[in-house]
Amino acid sequence: MSVLVNVIVMLGMLVVVPAGLRLTELRELDRIRQLWPLFAVPGAIALWLPRGGPATALACCYALGTVLLALYAPRRAARGRDLGPAGIALLTALVTPAVAATALVAERSGHELFGFDLGILALTVPHFHFAGFAAALIAGLVCRVSDGPAGRFAALSVPLGTLLVLAGYFIGDWAELVGAVVLTAGMWTVGLLTWRLGRAAGRDRTTRYLLLASAAVLAATMLLALSWAVGEATGLPHPSLTWMAATHGLGNALGFALCSLLAWRRLRTRTPARTEALAGPRTLTEGRTA
Template identity: 85%
Template sequence: MTVLVNAIVMVGMFLVVPAGLRLTGLAELDRIRRFWPLFAAPGAVALWLPRGPTATALALCYALGTVLLALHAPRRARRGRDLSPAGIALLTALVTPAVAALALVAERWGHELFGFELEILALTVPHFHFAGFAAALVAGLVCRVDDGPAGRFAALSVPLGTLLVLVGYFIGEWAELAGAVVLTAGMWTVGLLTWRLGRAEGRDRTTRLLLFTSAAVLVATMLLALSWAVGEATGLPHPSLTWMAATHGLGNALGFALCSLLAWHRIRTLHPSESRTA
């Protein structure tokens, strides 16, 4: 499972985060985006080294980049910059990579942060790259296009669900299940709006296929996440963590995040007004 999880994390580090930062359209993030490979490269190397000082130091390099990114969220909030549902989703996207990096540093150090097992910390890293950063960013994008009740629900429920899942780690399985329910509802709404976006008149075939793939994958991957959370809370049979990494994790990384971001980059090029997030 380690090899697969590490590969998924590298997709998040090298592709999803910089591609997502470009989609934000925020000029103040351009410098971080340009230098992002300098943070991602040592973070990626840290994944493959044995736990210890060297791996921890390299993970800290990646953490530095995520902290610089996260610092833009309170700055925008203090200035009252776009605290609409879509804006809140964007602020969430800016912060979540830092949560992933904190888990990475602790896991590479071999420290059970807040009492969490190292295996759980390792899985927290991809979770907050995809269910955190990518999901919140895409929720904000679809809300910009469809600012009705469904769009606002998606933009608010994805950050709320992500937060509840995080809090659930500390409280217990039932709280984590509540977070999974909220996050699943938000992600399925994102999938619905993404599907509608793909059906829009004048949409080119490639963009349409990417959007449809992203929406369809969300149905399956979030159903898996929900079944796992239900099983953890109730003791009912549910997929193993290895199976979840190979299905839910890989599907969210390639089928949802990459397809969504590629589609939105095409939309930004062909229909710039649809992708404005700031």
């Protein structure tokens, strides 16, 4: 893996996932959130070791944590919870780190899983931390406070687009393009609703700037993703994977995911009486959008 990709993945492992889990406010996730460093730190170390047994073993430690997290999704679904649009986005967020970890274990072991070369596997790891976990989680949060068709569309299209992109890995470039179109539409809707939240009256300056920055960055990074998918499918000129990592990847990690999580954390801590967990009993009415 390149140094830049490693840094982005470490941000996802050590910061984005635990911060996102905290925002769900799901009590059943408390234990795994507390234990998360025991899984994430070995995974982060594995990124910097040469491919081989030690790196693979450490990557497997991280994979174990992601599997434990993913197991919460069918449990909640079986109990009839989280079957609405926001809940589906939450379930997607719980599962996608396991996809990233599977790619990490294969890449660190030097195994071309399902025939994918090691470079693609390496880029799959950050993709499913950010376009998977972070994007689905934030889409669900936005849906909770945007009581309308746009919020529901965002919460459903982001998981669907993520699934279609994953399917496109196996089917071909045109299928991946369809997934990219769906995912981009969902993410742009998330960005629009986030922008409206940032412009709402009564928002403190720091939270406002974080929300507006995440929305603006998302508009640009998803345009890059769409242009890359179109180029792959049609043969038209498009950015290289190295350029995509430095622009789309870094922008989504810092500008969208990190800014969004910080903003939502501030919304929770500064207005506790008016907030709602992703699956909780209260309603975040401040800055409600249509």
